[in-house]
Amino acid sequence: MITFKKGIAFKLALIFSGSVTLIFVIIFGAYYSFTRKMIEKNTAENARNLTLGTVARIDGILRSVQQVPENMAGTLERGTVNKEELIGLIKSAVEKNPEIYGYGISFAPYAFDKNSLYMSPYYCRANKSLSWLGSDTYQYLLADWYQIPKELGKSRWSEPYYDEGGGNILMATYSVPFYRLVNGKRTFTGVITADMSLQWLREMMAAIKILDTGYAFLLSKNGNFVTHPDHTFIMNETIFGVAESLGDKKLRGIGRGMIGGQAAFVHTQRLDAGKPGFLYYTPVTSSGWSLAVLFPQDELLADLTHLNWLVLLLSAAGMLVLFGVVVSEARSITGPLTHMADATAEIAAGNLDVKMPETRSEDEVAILSRAFSAMQLSLKNHIARLTEATAARERIESELNIARDIQLSxxxxxxxxxxxxxxxxxxxxxxxxxxxxxxxxxxxxxxxxxxxxxxxxxxxxxxxxxxxxxxxxxxxxxxxxxxxxxxxxxxxxxxxxxxxxxxxxxxxxxxxxxxxxxxxxxxxxxxxxxxxxxxxxxxxxxxxxxxxxxxxxxxxxxxxxxxxxxxxxxxxxxxxxxxxxxxxxxxxxxxxxxxxxxxxxxxxxxxxxxxxxxxxxxxxxxxxxxxxxxxxxxxxxxxxx
Amino acid sequence: MNISTKKEASALLVTVAGRMDAVTAPEFEKSILDFIAQGERNFLINLSGLEYISSAGLRSILASAKRLKEQNGKLVFSGLQGHVKEVFSISGFHGIFKIYDSDAEGLKGF
Incomplete structure (x- = not known):
C-alpha cells in the first residue's frame, strides 16, 4: 500500500501546486490591479465627458438668465426711468425669457422717489400679476437677496430655496446690484432680481443615467443638495451633514473640494447606501455649484468581478487537475520505489528469489530497479560462492584439525x-x-x-x-x-x-x-x-x-x-x-x-x-x-x- | 607489509617494510616471482623498514632465491637490523646471502 500522504508524491504535488498557485496569484494580482486602474481611468474619462455637456448646458441656461438683469442694470445706470417704463421693463423681461419665473427691481430707500421708502415692483409669471414688495411686515431691505449683493457689490446666485408662496417649487434667485452717479460718485441704487425655477435642473439631472444604480447630483455653494435622486436630501441635507452621520472624514474632504470649485475623480462611499463607489465632481462656474456623478463600484467592476470568478474557478479546476496529474505521475515513480523497498526488505530477510518490480519507462527508477536486480543476482552468486567456500573451508579446517591431531600424536x-x-x-x-x-x-x-x-x-x-x-x-x-x-x-x-x-x-x-x-x-x-x-x-x-x-x-x-x-x-x-x-x-x-x-x-x-x-x-x-x-x-x- | 620497488641501473631495488609473516610472506614471494617473470634478474632487497620476519618469511625469501638461481639471477640484501638481523644470523641466512650495509654498496656488487 502506498502511503503517499507523507510520501514523495504528496510532497511533489504540494510543491507544484503551491508554486503554480503562487505564480498564478502574482499574475492574477497584477492583471487585476492593472485592469482595475484601466477601468477607473476610463470611468474618470467618461465622467468628465458626461459632465462636460451637462455643466455647459446648466451654465448656458443660468447665463441666459443672468444676462437679463445684468443688461437691465446697465440700462438703469445709464438713465432714469419713470414708473411705467419700469413696470414695462419688468413685464417684458418675464415675457421674453421663459426661464424666468419672477422678476423684480428693488430700489434702495428713497432712491427712486425721494418720498418713498420702498420701491420694489415684482412680476410673477404664474399669476401674471405685478406686486409691490416692501411693507412694515416685509422688510425686503433686510432680505439676503438684497443685502448680500449690496454688501459684496457683486452679482450673485442665491442658495436654492423652496418658494412657499408660489407652488412650493425649488427656485434660485440671481441678484444684480446697480448704481448711479450721485454728485459724481457711484452710489448703490438697488438690486435687480431674477427668480428661476430649478424644475428643469431636476429633470436634467434625473436624465443622467449611470449604469443601474449610479446617479448624478448637484451641490450648492454651501454644500446643500440641489438635486439628488432621494428628494428628502434636497435643500434638507448638506454633504457635510451626510459625512458627519456616516463618520466619513474623506467625504468631508470631498465636500470641501466640491464647494471650493475643484474637479476630481475619487474613490468614496456611496452617500446613501454606504457602499463603495467612484465620484467625479466638477464646478458649475456660473453659480458656484458643483456637479457630481457617482459610479457604484460593484457595477463598475462587475465584469471584472465576473472575470475574476471565472479565472479563479478555472484556476482551481486546473490546480486540481495539476494536483491529480502530479500525484499520479509521482506515484508512478514512487510506486516501483515502494515495491523495491519491499523487495529489498525481503532480500534482507534472506529471500533472494524475490522479483523486482517491472518498470516500463527508461527513467532513473528503471535504472535503479535494474541496478537492484543486478545487485540481487550478484548477491545471490556471492552467497552461493560463499556457501561453497565456507563448506570448503570447513572441510579444510577439519582436515587441518586432523593434521594437528596427527602432528601431536x-x-x-x-x-x-x-x-x-x-x-x-x-x-x-x-x-x-x-x-x-x-x-x-x-x-x-x-x-x-x-x-x-x-x-x-x-x-x-x-x-x-x-x-x-x-x-x-x-x-x-x-x-x-x-x-x-x-x-x-x-x-x-x-x-x-x-x-x-x-x-x-x-x-x-x-x-x-x-x-x-x-x-x-x-x-x-x-x-x-x-x-x-x-x-x-x-x-x-x-x-x-x-x-x-x-x-x-x-x-x-x-x-x-x-x-x-x-x-x-x-x-x-x-x-x-x-x-x-x-x-x-x-x-x-x-x-x-x-x-x-x-x-x-x-x-x-x-x-x-x-x-x-x-x-x-x-x-x-x-x-x-x-x-x-x-x-x-x-x-x-x-x-x- | 609494504613493498616498493625502484629500478636501478644494475638491479631492481625492492624495499620491504612492516612485518613478513605467514600472512604477508606469500605476497612478497609472488611479487618477486612476477618480477622474475618480467625479466628482472638482479634484486637488492632493502629490509631496513622490516620490523619482524617469521620462518614463513624466510621460506619465501629462500623460494625466491631458488627460483632466481635457476635463472642465473642474484638476490642480495641491505639494511638489516634488530630482530631481522638476528633471525638472519641464527637461521644461517647470513651465510648463504650477500648482505650489505647500504643500498649503494649492494648495487655496486652486481
Missing amino acids: ILPKIFPPFAGMPELDLFAVLKSAREVGGDLYDFFTVDEDNFCFVIGDVSGKGVPASLFMAVTKTLFKATAVSGTPPEVVLDNVNTELSRGNDKAMFVTAFFGILNIKTGVIAFSNGGHNLPVVMRKDGSVKYLWKTGGMVVGAMEGMKFEPGTLTLAPGDRLFLYTDGVTEAMDKNKVLFSDERLLRELEQLHGLPVKEVLNRLLAMLVDYSGGDQSDDITMMLLEYKGRS
Whole structure:
C-alpha cells in the first residue's frame, strides 16, 4: 500500500501546486490591479465627458438668465426711468425669457422717489400679476437677496430655496446690484432680481443615467443638495451633514473640494447606501455649484468581478487537475520505489528469489530497479560462492584439525621418558596455534649411554608444514644411529629434505646427543633459536652461537659441531620461536631478554613446573590469540649418584 | 607489509617494510616471482623498514632465491637490523646471502 500522504508524491504535488498557485496569484494580482486602474481611468474619462455637456448646458441656461438683469442694470445706470417704463421693463423681461419665473427691481430707500421708502415692483409669471414688495411686515431691505449683493457689490446666485408662496417649487434667485452717479460718485441704487425655477435642473439631472444604480447630483455653494435622486436630501441635507452621520472624514474632504470649485475623480462611499463607489465632481462656474456623478463600484467592476470568478474557478479546476496529474505521475515513480523497498526488505530477510518490480519507462527508477536486480543476482552468486567456500573451508579446517591431531600424536608424551634412566629428567610441551604449524620435538636413546634430543620448527604453517614436520621427525630418528655425530645427522637430514624441495620449505633444528655418563652434549644447530643453559647455581645464558644454515633449504650445506658439558643439576632449555616471538595485542615480541629473565626467576622448580608456568605466562601474554606453535623442552642432567 | 620497488641501473631495488609473516610472506614471494617473470634478474632487497620476519618469511625469501638461481639471477640484501638481523644470523641466512650495509654498496656488487 502506498502511503503517499507523507510520501514523495504528496510532497511533489504540494510543491507544484503551491508554486503554480503562487505564480498564478502574482499574475492574477497584477492583471487585476492593472485592469482595475484601466477601468477607473476610463470611468474618470467618461465622467468628465458626461459632465462636460451637462455643466455647459446648466451654465448656458443660468447665463441666459443672468444676462437679463445684468443688461437691465446697465440700462438703469445709464438713465432714469419713470414708473411705467419700469413696470414695462419688468413685464417684458418675464415675457421674453421663459426661464424666468419672477422678476423684480428693488430700489434702495428713497432712491427712486425721494418720498418713498420702498420701491420694489415684482412680476410673477404664474399669476401674471405685478406686486409691490416692501411693507412694515416685509422688510425686503433686510432680505439676503438684497443685502448680500449690496454688501459684496457683486452679482450673485442665491442658495436654492423652496418658494412657499408660489407652488412650493425649488427656485434660485440671481441678484444684480446697480448704481448711479450721485454728485459724481457711484452710489448703490438697488438690486435687480431674477427668480428661476430649478424644475428643469431636476429633470436634467434625473436624465443622467449611470449604469443601474449610479446617479448624478448637484451641490450648492454651501454644500446643500440641489438635486439628488432621494428628494428628502434636497435643500434638507448638506454633504457635510451626510459625512458627519456616516463618520466619513474623506467625504468631508470631498465636500470641501466640491464647494471650493475643484474637479476630481475619487474613490468614496456611496452617500446613501454606504457602499463603495467612484465620484467625479466638477464646478458649475456660473453659480458656484458643483456637479457630481457617482459610479457604484460593484457595477463598475462587475465584469471584472465576473472575470475574476471565472479565472479563479478555472484556476482551481486546473490546480486540481495539476494536483491529480502530479500525484499520479509521482506515484508512478514512487510506486516501483515502494515495491523495491519491499523487495529489498525481503532480500534482507534472506529471500533472494524475490522479483523486482517491472518498470516500463527508461527513467532513473528503471535504472535503479535494474541496478537492484543486478545487485540481487550478484548477491545471490556471492552467497552461493560463499556457501561453497565456507563448506570448503570447513572441510579444510577439519582436515587441518586432523593434521594437528596427527602432528601431536607422533610426538612422545610420556614424562619422564625412560623409567630406567635416573640420570635424566625431561619435560616437553607443544601447544599448537589455531592453524596447524610445523613445530616438532623428539628424544630417544641410540645406545646405553647416548640420549638424542631434537627440537625443530618447520617454516610456514598448515598441512604442508605439518607433513614436512612428520617427515623431518622420521628422518632424524632414522639418521641418528649410534656413533653418528650430530653435524653429520643434520647433514644427512638436510640432504634428504633438500631433494625436490621446490617450495623451499625448511626446518630449523637443534639436535643434540647427551652422554648420560659424562653429561657432555654433542650438538649441531641448523638455524634454530639458541637454547638456554641453566646452571645449578641459578645462572642462565644462551648457548654460544654455532652458526649453521636451516635444514632442508639447500643441498651441500655444512653444519658445525659443538659441545656443552652439563654438571649434575644443570639444565638445558630448548624452544621454538613461538616462545620468543609470542606477541601481545600491540604486536610486541616476548623477546629473548624476557625469556632469560623469566627462566632465572623459575630457577629451582621441577622441570614440568617450569614449562607449565612459562606456558601459562605466554598464553596470558598473547591474550589467547596465539599466532604460532609454542614448543619447549627442558632437560636436566642429574648425573650418576 | 609494504613493498616498493625502484629500478636501478644494475638491479631492481625492492624495499620491504612492516612485518613478513605467514600472512604477508606469500605476497612478497609472488611479487618477486612476477618480477622474475618480467625479466628482472638482479634484486637488492632493502629490509631496513622490516620490523619482524617469521620462518614463513624466510621460506619465501629462500623460494625466491631458488627460483632466481635457476635463472642465473642474484638476490642480495641491505639494511638489516634488530630482530631481522638476528633471525638472519641464527637461521644461517647470513651465510648463504650477500648482505650489505647500504643500498649503494649492494648495487655496486652486481
